[in-house]
Structure formats: structure tokens, C-alpha cells
Amino acid sequence: MATPKPSSDEPLQCPRCVKKMRKQRHVRAVIDHCDECEGNFFDEGEMLAVLGKSADPEVWARSNRQLTPSPSQLRCPRCHTRMHLQPLNEETVDVDIDLCPGCGGIWLDGGEVDAVMRIGARKLAVKAAEARNSRKDTAPELIGRYLSLFPKK
Numbered sequence: 284m285a286t287p288k289p290s291s292d293e294p295l296q297c298p299r300c301v302k303k304m305r306k307q308r309h310v311r312a313v314i315d316h317c318d319e320c321e322g323n324f325f326d327e328g329e330m331l332a333v334l335g336k337s338a339d340p341e342v343w344a345r346s347n348r349q350l351t352p353s354p355s356q357l358r359c360p361r362c363h364t365r366m367h368l369q370p371l372n373e374e375t376v377d378v379d380i381d382l383c384p385g386c387g388g389i390w391l392d393g394g395e396v397d398a399v400m401r402i403g404a405r406k407l408a409v410k411a412a413e414a415r416n417s418r419k420d421t422a423p424e425l426i427g428r429y430l431s432l433f434p435k436k
């Protein structure tokens with residue numbers, strides 16, 4: 284990778300519309316937002332910083348390891364590496380997000396932020412239930428509570 288990364292103050296180009304994106308300042312990070320397609324680019328760690336625990340890639344990416352990423356149409360606006368399309372799903376929420384294998388950036392199309400947040404919140408609930416389960420002996424009411432997180436289709 285000989286090309287230097289643009290500094291984070293430089294406006295990035297939307298990978299979909301090829302327009303300059305707008306810097307959206309948040310308390311703990313600066314997100315690049317496209318006014319045209321409502322897409323957002325998050326540098327590594329920025330989703331967690333801005334959106335909180337539910338948006339921590341650690342939460343949803345790990346448990347989705349069985350879903351193999353495929354090459355995306357998009358190139359990373361930060362480092363221009365071809366991004367990977369990572370399928371995420373949880374119950375009724377189903378979304379493909381673009382991850383950059385080069386810099387760890389994440390591209391979310393308009394609306395995908397919501398979907399990812401819902402998936403993250405769900406995963407956290409399941410994780411919490413698992414933690415409760417492993418702490419105590421498998422008391423029947425705990426198993427019931429755990430199973431109730433997976434309503435029958």
C-alpha cells in the first residue's frame with residue numbers, strides 16, 4: 284500500500300455517488316455522511332464511539348462468522364480497497380453491510396444504521412442471557428428465559 288491515507292479532515296468521496304461527503308461531528312468521532320444517498324462511512328472504532336455498545340462490530344461480526352463475506356461493488360472511501368459485503372441477520376432484520384478489509388472502515392447505506400443497531404441490541408440481549416446461564420446452574424426458569432429470546436417462526 285504505497286498510497287498515503289488521506290487525513291481524516293479531508294472530505295471523503297461517497298463510494299456510491301462519487302460526491303464529496305459531509306463531515307458530521309459527533310462528540311467522540313467525525314462521521315462522513317453523504318447527503319445524496321444518506322450513506323455513512325465509519326472509520327474503525329467510530330461506530331462504537333458514536334452509536335454505543337449495540338454498534339460495536341465485536342458484538343455482531345463475531346457471531347456472524349458463519350456468514351461468509353463476498354466482494355462488494357464499493358471501494359473504501361478511505362483507502363480505496365475493495366470492500367467486503369458482510370451479511371448480518373437477526374430474526375426479521377437482514378442487511379448486507381460493507382466492511383473494508385484494508386482499514387477496518389464500515390460503510391452503511393441509509394437505513395442500515397438502524398438495522399445494525401437493532402441487530403446489535405438483539406445480540407447483546409442474547410449474550411447477557413448466555414452469561415446469566417453460565418453463571419448459575421441451568422435452572423429451568425433460566426432456560427425458559429433464554430429460549431424465549433428465540434420465538435418460533
Ligand SMILES: [Zn+2]
Pocket residue numbers: 297298299300301302317318319320321322
Ligand atoms: Zn452517496
Ligand SMILES: [Zn+2]
Pocket residue numbers: 359360361362363364383384385386387388
Ligand atoms: Zn479502507
